[in-house]
Amino acid sequence: MNKLSPETEAPDAALLIAFANGDAGAAQLLAERLLSRTLAQAQRMLGDRAEAEDVAQEAMMRLWRIAGEWRQGEAQVSTWLYRVTANLCTDRLRRRKRSVPLDAVAEPLDTAPSVTARMQSEARAKALSDALAQLPPRQAEAVALRHLEGLSNPEIAAVMEIGVEAVESLTARGKRGLALILAGRREELGIEDDD
Amino acid sequence: MTIEPDKTEMDALDAMLADVAGKKAEPSADLLARVLADAANVQASAAARPQPRGASGFMSPLWAALGGWAGAGGLAAVAAAGVWLGIAPPAALETVTDVFFGSSVTLQVFSADDVLGMGI
Numbered sequence A: 001m002n003k004l005s006p007e008t009e010a011p012d013a014a015l016l017i018a019f020a021n022g023d024a025g026a027a028q029l030l031a032e033r034l035l036s037r038t039l040a041q042a043q044r045m046l047g048d049r050a051e052a053e054d055v056a057q058e059a060m061m062r063l064w065r066i067a068g069e070w071r072q073g074e075a076q077v078s079t080w081l082y083r084v085t086a087n088l089c090t091d092r093l094r095r096r097k098r099s100v101p102l103d104a105v106a107e108p109l110d111t112a113p114s115v116t117a118r119m120q121s122e123a124r125a126k127a128l129s130d131a132l133a134q135l136p137p138r139q140a141e142a143v144a145l146r147h148l149e150g151l152s153n154p155e156i157a158a159v160m161e162i163g164v165e166a167v168e169s170l171t172a173r174g175k176r177g178l179a180l181i182l183a184g185r186r187e188e189l190g191i192e193d194d195d
Numbered sequence B: 001m002t003i004e005p006d007k008t009e010m011d012a013l014d015a016m017l018a019d020v021a022g023k024k025a026e027p028s029a030d031l032l033a034r035v036l037a038d039a040a041n042v043q044a045s046a047a048a049r050p051q052p053r054g055a056s057g058f059m060s061p062l063w064a065a066l067g068g069w070a071g072a073g074g075l076a077a078v079a080a081a082g083v084w085l086g087i088a089p090p091a092a093l094e095t096v097t098d099v100f101f102g103s104s105v106t107l108q109v110f111s112a113d114d115v116l117g118m119g120i
Helices: A012-020 A024-046 A049-069 A077-099 A102-106 A113-118 A121-134 A137-148 A153-160 A164-183 B007-021 B029-048 B060-065 B068-087 B091-101
Strands: none
Touching: A012 A024, A012 A049, A012 A077, A012 B029, A024 A049, A024 A077, A024 A121, A024 A137, A024 B029, A049 A077, A049 B029, A077 A121, A077 A137, A077 A153, A121 A137, A121 A164, A121 B007, A137 A153, A137 A164, A137 B007, A153 A164, A164 B007
16 A cells, blocks of 8 residues: 655645745645646636636646745635635636627527537536626625535635625525526526426 | 526526536646646746845844844844943942942052152
């Protein structure tokens, strides 16, 4: 059985401080730990691989830059990274909202069988992302953290730096808004009713 | 009037969220390389940045032990006070020195007119 080296077991914050002190190996370990999750978060929120890669690279770049100022115990690296990634994603969604009219998202484009067959999970992810873009940014962020990342309400509160009650309100309103935006696209997206 | 989604619409959304939530994303080798290159650049920039004055060199530990500029300022004030006490000791301090060292005594080794000490 392989035994992990002490450095491998080190907390993210300790690795970040080691990185700031010039340890190149710490960057490799942090990237292995955090990049995959950051990329996945961005891709789930944006529904677009290329955009998600750009966001993940930018989020990691911000992590490298803040390393020299990081104070151990102030915040968890993972919480900080969730926040930065979510903010970068909502910035992109906001730009997308300006370029994608509401009608293009809310109304079914085509419900022909051929189109329905083509609708794969990537298309659903993109449609969900477009719908998130139509929500107020804080609602989109809260819904994504709760329902796409699976964070608990207290965890989301820490990421968004708000109270738990505010999280509950944002996720509830955001989810209702999403349901209404997507209601017209169920058939197109291949989502069947449960009853 | 607020429009509320019905149960079917909420269930459909839940299914969609669950579908997307399950998606994994593994970074490509190219993305990992870009991220590590960024890290190397940031480290190189930080290393090339000049150190703040007083934070380098062999005197650095001593400087730090003295408390930097704040500590050195305090030491200078104490030294100045010592010099002043030497020049003009307050009466109370003179009493203390008298107790420890007694009154001053003048010793004359040579007579005033025998400067060379040869008795001539």
